Amino acid sequence: MAEPMQVLSDHLTKVGITLLAEDEAAKADLIIAIGGDGTMLYASSRARDANAPILGINRGRLGFLADVTPDEMISSVDHVLRGDYTTDSRLLLQARLLSRSGEEQTAFALNDVVLQRSETGRMVDFETRISGRYVNTHSGDGLIVATPTGSTAYALSCGGPIIEPQLDAIVVVPVCPHTLTDRPIVVSANQSIEVRLIERDDTKAEITVDGLSMGSIRPDDKLLICAANNRVTLVHPPGYDFYEILRSKLFWGRDSRKRDT
């Protein structure tokens, strides 16, 4: 994928833009991520620290996050440099894993925080609380706590709804729940979600944040998820349309199962 990056670097240098090394992100006015939505997840953690907006350029097809395709890359970047763009502020989640021994780890998610069983062939049992209030005791493969951005990622595969990016909400989606009535719940982003494993000898589960491991959780640990103080700003060239991307990614309007009379 060196090519688009080289083409873009040459162009930016030509028009007088200073390029910074990745570890200088904190000084950047704009972060340009070239890759797919995975690259955007990585860039978002840089952008959060740097407090800089991100423009995402996809290597292949349109992505949910990287919504500029290579062939429109130069013109899109020029639009943005001329101030012709829209911005879109995305909710981040903060996940805190508090262990019984008093240790605490923190991570941030643009998409989701996922708890999942670490042993095959066995369900994980856990309890959820929303802002301190007991919600449910679940059994199953795990739980997803997702942002609106993450609602079109793993959460969608597990039966969660699509949430428009502008809504300040968090969705809690059980993964393959044993209880068939255990359904996704959408709550306000000012709520906090707490998850604890139910005691059973040798139980543990894994926590993943935007697809990266955050470690294991055990019965006396506590996973706390809430909206982060910071948000990430996405920069879009003119004409950005969330619903157009949805239609494209989900093949809406190209219903080939429909019969022609």
Place this chain on the structure above:
Amino acid sequence: MAEPMQVLSDHLTKVGITLLAEDEAAKADLIIAIGGDGTMLYASSRARDANAPILGINRGRLGFLADVTPDEMISSVDHVLRGDYTTDSRLLLQARLLSRSGEEQTAFALNDVVLQRSETGRMVDFETRISGRYVNTHSGDGLIVATPTGSTAYALSCGGPIIEPQLDAIVVVPVCPHTLTDRPIVVSANQSIEVRLIERDDTKAEITVDGLSMGSIRPDDKLLICAANNRVTLVHPPGYDFYEILRSKLFWGRDSRKRDT
């Protein structure tokens, strides 16, 4: 159903509360609805006009809306009369059906506005727009536009998520969509939803608001749904817990499919 009403009337009279006839609702300080969630839907339209809060007493089991059971009725009412209660403000939807001839009908929903095919054996095709932006062209049995309150009613049967009552959101749920990727979308309550039928000779569909018919929609008509200016206030005796009601109604925690080793 006469019994609890009589018992309650006697009690209220005894403690010096003035009872008003239903058509005097506008003068009431509190509306007490005795019945099930259906009665509450009816009472909510009264409450909206009267701008009075509602206390719901269920005839049988706990309801999502009527959350006082008959045996705790007197003590719950006494709590409320002493000022010992919580309130809970619920979003209402306003549905406007604009016909091609310029006529306009309006209705209000505490649960949902539903569009559904009127002919058996044939799908209805329709387009949705969110705040003027084209979303999708759907084929299927219809569409539900629900409040958080309505998210646990018909929308839940059609694969929609549960939305906590405090979240200012609207959920749009396709009913038996032909396109398998056509999924529920949750949007902010400051968005408006527009639905139009796709032209096909003799096409029509029915609009239902909180289960009551609002009439037919035809290809040149337009259905517009947005948050109403008013909300409805529910009064709960102390100890009200939305998640406890969910657990009770959805049999959470009573998972009889789970095996005992």
Place this chain on the structure above:
Amino acid sequence: MAEPMQVLSDHLTKVGITLLAEDEAAKADLIIAIGGDGTMLYASSRARDANAPILGINRGRLGFLADVTPDEMISSVDHVLRGDYTTDSRLLLQARLLSRSGEEQTAFALNDVVLQRSETGRMVDFETRISGRYVNTHSGDGLIVATPTGSTAYALSCGGPIIEPQLDAIVVVPVCPHTLTDRPIVVSANQSIEVRLIERDDTKAEITVDGLSMGSIRPDDKLLICAANNRVTLVHPPGYDFYEILRSKLFWGRDSRKRDT
């Protein structure tokens, strides 16, 4: 759609095949249906009476049933006329609607028999029995009883599984069931399915067979569905592959939501 039909007629006449009028179907050795899957449903009722196999030519894209596209029409028909084809015998359902007054109507389905509520805004309550054994009391929008062929039609939109055409099975799919644990059940094709409405004043529901109305059902009526004695034989040119059609119709392998790293 006259064109492919004319082209085909000319070709068949040229190669010495006698064309029969539709009302002479009983004398035909082969029925060729030109249209979409809807045309195939109609042709299947002719084919059942005539005991002749059907070759389906789709006007547009590949269909589940009409699996020859116009541009390969002549060569496909020539293959079939030379004896170079495969056949595929499809289960039909027989639906009998027995009214309280003793009247009986019968209809046959290649896809499905559907019961659905006739009133908007109100659920229909009904009971099911499988070969005389009580199964469940359902509330919701209705019920689909589908063949393997129908499993990729309306039943799929309502959460039913795909059933391979060769399996002698019937699938019973509740439509938007109020009870969230009310799930599709697959039974052997030698079982019979019985459906009755639950008494409630003025209740009725509509019965549809392959999308065509069979009339209303009322609380004292009985709907009986079983495998028909006859089956319908589909003729396919060489290379027919059920899974290839599934992949094409369901966009399998073209997953645009997947991220490119």
Place this chain on the structure above:
Amino acid sequence: MAEPMQVLSDHLTKVGITLLAEDEAAKADLIIAIGGDGTMLYASSRARDANAPILGINRGRLGFLADVTPDEMISSVDHVLRGDYTTDSRLLLQARLLSRSGEEQTAFALNDVVLQRSETGRMVDFETRISGRYVNTHSGDGLIVATPTGSTAYALSCGGPIIEPQLDAIVVVPVCPHTLTDRPIVVSANQSIEVRLIERDDTKAEITVDGLSMGSIRPDDKLLICAANNRVTLVHPPGYDFYEILRSKLFWGRDSRKRDT
């Protein structure tokens, strides 16, 4: 769990039945399993080798497989000993894991064979073939291949249908598939299912058979699943009714979400 077993042993000895040690199962005329459905899965592997029928006694509530409750244990066993029982022959799956190095492992499942990703935060990509014919390339958490008996276990949590025990069928259920149109497929029990991982550096997945690990699968390995030659026979006291158990386990008919007018 000693109690019911002691009570039962005493009773059986009193009525002149010879009790055998577990390793003498091959000489038994009847295997009695006391526990839950998990115990029944274990007993089924004994029963398969011994070619003896199993009677399942549940320690607590009714199970899908262990359908005698402790309080009716003695009378149920007496019925069975008097010849007053029904039998019910259940399909078993044979899973063969063929490694690139030529090794082969075999295991048998009464419920299901499950392939699942071993790494958290990353999808597993795999291909399926049915009787040698390519079906689909999947991405997601994994795949379940279940018997009718297993259709009410893990497969049900992942969106699979209920399959009546008498139907000779196998259901293939994708687990949290990334492609939203990737749906359960029911095939005849005379088909074989083949699963292979898609090559990607360091990819592997875990295979579980009735909840027990069978080991890992890697891109050059092959998992082959088909109906086993043997079946397992369940013995039921008079009055056994599969649908009654379903109603009990899935809370059918106790729909507490339904409103009381």
